[in-house]
Amino acid sequence: MNSDGFLETKGLTKVYSLGKINVVALEDVNLSVEEGKFLGVTGPSGSGKSTLMNLLGGLDTPSSGSIKVEGKFISELDKEELSLYRRYQVGMIFQTFNIISSYTALENVAFPLLFAGVSKRERHHRAGEMLEKVGLINRKDHRPAELSGGEQQRVAIARALVNKPKILLADEPTGNLDTSTSRQIVQTLAELNKNQGLTIIMISHELSMLAEFADDVIHLCDGKVVEQEKIR
């Protein structure tokens, strides 16, 4: 995993300042993920999994070290360039789904296209296609409150992929779902990984699921990669 890859981190470190105390959330993380791979990330609470996701997703900037995606140093981008990276190169899904409660499923999926300057007609057309892919086209006019947890996460997946990114970052996407629904969601991600060559990095506590679907798994503890496991 340390050879040159599609997504690479070198000496990735994130330190948060809480008053006079510095908290090291991530320390000297070196990763290399090839294009089209499914990387599982696991570890106890507070081990730095979400921090790693936020850094890889361009939502946060590292204290030191670098992130390189497709040969471009993400860690050196300014705020405007980072927003373009988030818009076009990476999609993110979360444990709490993070879909907008006042929007319908279709509006939620179409939302990222607004910032890409896509016309309303085209936005709705492409959002409809994505909902069809995740099997929710018949629920397109429903608001999140009218959808089950699994359906909401599918809406989030559709939204994350509507701008056709090459990387999907999933921060515990099954954390709020029952076992059966969790499996369906991860299966959906695995299909996207296999069929469309989508690079997926997913945080999960469910090791059996990671063992079944991921290509590689890393274990984080206290902000450090303590174990790297190649599944297949």
Place this chain on the structure above:
Amino acid sequence: MMLFICAMGKLLNRKKSGKEPVRISDYIEHSFSNLRKKKLRTFLTTFGVVIGIGALVSMFSFGKGVQKNVTDSFKKMGLFNYIAVYPSSGRSRGEQANMDPDDPQNQIQYEQVSDSANSPILDDNFLQEIREIKGVESAFAEIRFPAQIRFNEKEQFSLVSVIPADVCRSELMKLRAGKAYEGDDENSLIINDSLLRRMDIKDFEAVIGEQIEVSTLAMDPNLLNPMKLMSIMQGENLPFNQESYTFTIAGVAERMGMGGFIPVRSDVYMPPGPAEDMKKISLTNIKDFFQPAEKLKGYSAITIKVSSVKYIDSIKKQMKDRGLGTFALIDQLKEIKTAFMFMDMFLLAVAMIGITVASLGIINTMVMSILERYREIGIMKAVGASENDVKKIFFFESGVIGFLGGIFGLALGWVVSTVINQIANHFLVKQGAPYTDYFSFPWWLCLGAVGFSILVSLGAGLYPAVRAARVDPVVALRHD
């Protein structure tokens, strides 16, 4: 203001790195959509703007209405075409005639008024001379005298003006009944509606063609006998002769409500012919009371009507060169405009209180909106919105509030102004005033009100928009 415009420009024109920018129409649609989701709060905030803009529009339209009425009526009456000419330094006609420049006692005063001492006496010869100046359409002397008016067994003390027939037929004289006298020698007069009202006469048509008695007073110096001084001081044996004359009422005129220089501003108007034969006293100067009528040479003032305002300056210069004082209302236009500007500023200041309160309402609503949509801002950023995009979303929402506030504020201002106008006219028309539009809605006021509302709202939305843009997406996405 410049700082504000620069900030707006920066906000709207920030360079996008390569990719397609969000369409303005999408921002607007998105803003309407977001505001619709919080109907009550949007309504209350917008209503604040509506009140502010409504007040601004009503006050401004009132200010503009007053200005329009004044300037339009001046223009319609042709008042800007008149010049008043009078002896300089305020000296009376007696002084004009009697001052001896060689008299050492008069030397200092003579030097001080040297121009006017050489100035011509404002008599008929001078009038004729004026009428021949290029650009002079007509000229007439200002002759006004007090008289007792008797009609229908009622008496009123009033001022009589001598006005030529052609001036009576002009726009200056607004007749409510009858017509102007035909010629300068006609034995008829025009009476003001207000004087008739004071005599309890309301049917103005009925008085046309009726006889009216005008009694004048003239000073008789022969009656100023020192032996009678005590009785004069006690109000008996006053040194006046009273003469009565009978006229026919030709017309009833509308009373001029405005002050300042207006050639037609008495209660009774009569032609020069019969007025010349009447014995009367002048009101120009208190000293004239003690001059025998035959010693009063010249008129107190002359009014010149020019064919076009372009002749005003040259004629004024000619009069000044001859040591005469002049007054033209058009000169006062600048002062009138300054006064109106102060009125506008005052009205604006009052209306700005409402606008300021409305702006605070917008800031409060938008800040509340940020707190409520904190997580949503995080989502926006996670799916690729830049700080500038987030800023614009909130900025446009403020703008939409301003737009709606401006449109409905304009409508409210129009409705309120129309209602007030109707109520005011209802009462004023009853009192004899003509129907007047006291409010004016020029196109620039309508556009300006909406534009100003948007501008103020954008200004109010600036801080919340910047604050929204600075939200940390990592924190926002964890926010409950």
